[in-house]
Amino acid sequence: MKLYVIACDKSGYPALMKGIETGEGTDSVLTVQKIPCLGLVKESLLLETLEKEYDGILLVGCPLDSCYNLDGSRFAERRVHRVNALLQEAGIEKKVFLAFVTAEKTGELQRVLMLARSAFNKEESPT
Amino acid sequence: MNKVCVLSLSEIPIDLPGWVSQAEARWNRTIDLSLPQNRTIALSGPYDRVVVIGRSLSLNRENLSRVCHRYHFDPLRVHAYPMEGLTAMTPSQRLEQWENDFQTILSQPDPGQTGEVVSFQPEKKVLIIAPGEEERKAIADELAQLGIPSLSPTEPFSFARQGIQYEVMMEERRETVGAIAIAETNEKTFSFSISRETEETKKVIEWDDFQPRILMRSFRLQTVVFLVPEMVVPPEIWKKIFESARLLAERDGTRVLILCREVIVAGDHLEKAYRETREAGVLFEKIDFITLVLKPTLDMRGAWVDMTTERDGMSMTLHADWVVKVPGFHKIPTDFSHIFQADRIIQTVSRPENVNLPPFTLPYPGLFVIPGSRFLSNRSSALQEVAEYLQREILVEKGRALVDEEKCVLCLTCLRTCPWSAIDIEGNSRRKKARINWEQCHLCGLCLSSCPADAISLEGLTECYEIIQQ
């Protein structure tokens, strides 16, 4: 599974780095992009990334109600829903995942990574 | 020859001093090193590239701004390098990884323009907006004790943003203030909506109208339902509710039902009053108001109350002769929208419940909400916060967020979505466009991602690294 990770520099990035440092469940992380806030991610950035060889994208950022820029995570959540709906409508087997973490709590990150892994493995095995 | 600076914020597991000499030869650059142990060495910019190494937690934009300001780096040429990616490998692998990434950083295209971190100190003066003369004076006095002059004009006056400061326009003069203190007021609310048909029975009445009636007439053997849908109901009102309910039950044998989200018993003698009220036969029921339905009875002399109790999830219907609406309070800043001149329409300004924001602030820098006089202890800490804000140096990055004039179609999306209200409309003619005020902009990029015309750009705010799989 090739995953492109976009992380916000307030919580997502430190959490991700912590995960990499301790080696917990980040074996599939490939490219990491650091951005100031998840609200900066627009749909076309997600889709253009998926045009490349990545299977999926993982966004990691602050929890909804404590986003540093107030609405950033909320925007990201809606955009991820929208892009996933577009991909599904078009019958494309790629997906965008979203994990809300804080710099200390990285458990959610592992949960989402596991989810991503199982989603792709399921699709790969039968065909 | 191009100059590069490598600055590490903490100890890193690579021997940088040993690496520099061969790196300078390999890449044909001058490399200045600034490590925690030799910070005193003077850096002599300008640099073509700056690499800041540190723990990822300290590499957020605000921190990098600070570093740029301190060492006079151009923020557009600064690259943040997280040291966590390096730790899990052997020393030679680490060096290899670092050199690869260093190469990547060097090979990135030149930003083509220059940026700058500018520091500001807001004007040490506060505008006070509060409903009453008395309250204005109280806040002004307390500010004076902190050594901060203030301004509390009476209307008519208006104010507008001017960078991160505010310009106050009064009848005969104008003044610039660095912060605004807005008193918080309590607004009555009643959030459960009752259908018109039910209201038309005339048996749904406001709490304030109901109170005098209790003394004037008898409610013998009738059923009275109190609706308390708010969470914030002051203890004084609860006390009155207890008294009235008990009086009705004991004097007239009225069946009284109090529907609420929460009963507040923290207050003088409230607990006792609550117990006595229940002993008098008054029923209290906690419900979820979403499940509550009121319908008029056929004869229009009362209402059917349909609800589900929180306790056991049972739904029940009962007939009420009277329904009393008990309001709660909602704390909001004094309404300043009519005197605030801004392009963005402000409907209501409420304080976001967000742990990342300092308490007492609104999503506009420099606007502070000062708790109403009922919470005096909080007021001083709020004013303390204002004082701290005025002392602080504010760092902003110039030249990062830009609107492309040619592309902007003035759809107002960015103006409406910017969480920091940093965008206004520029130009007097018909050919207007959106403008980002860089003093206010927090460089979050929400506007960039919402703009349908792709007209907004943020320079150099993303960093991308390949992480080697283990």
Place this chain on the structure above:
Amino acid sequence: MIIGERKPVKEILQLIGDRKKILVLGCGTCVTVCLSGGEKEAKELASLLRIKKYQASDYTVERQCEPEFIRPLDYRLKEVEAVLSLACGVGVQALADRYPRTPVFPGLNTTFLGMPVEQGRWEERCGGCGQCIVHLFGGTCPVTRCAKSLLNGPCGGSKDGKCEVKPDRDCAWQLIYDRLKLQGRLDALLEIQPPKDWSPSRHGGHRKMIREDMLL
């Protein structure tokens, strides 16, 4: 402004069929402002098509409904098998008129003339009936905003100020009543409105407007 909504992706893929070289063409005016067919959406759709292995490119012009703005597309259109236009129906037809050999597909459903009531929510305000009569109704158009287009309303279904057909929308007649009451002009409602003259509307064939003095 003109409001449009993107067609479902399935439908778009069906329209395109097995053509591979596609130009997704956004329009920089009405549909940009209602966030359905501007540069951003054109980029998204082109990207999506590329993931589906089409050779899609995107471009956005100022206004697709003006020949001057679409003329510079001549060379771009030579290279593609079809155009997916994200403009309203007017833009689609302007393109089709200019490039009769290239199939032009609509990527949007043009829905109505309306305005944003708040960020992200648009509502219809005018049906283009050809003879405006809003002044009789306190500035609220019953032709568009009343589900039954009643000129002598309300119907019996108005409930709590909401329309019985679409309960999430305001009853136009409640708005009319409230506004006239505010202006102290309730007596205006006593007058019975005669049946509306629909001849200036769509039913008499497609309409045109001429300003003789402006003709060249």
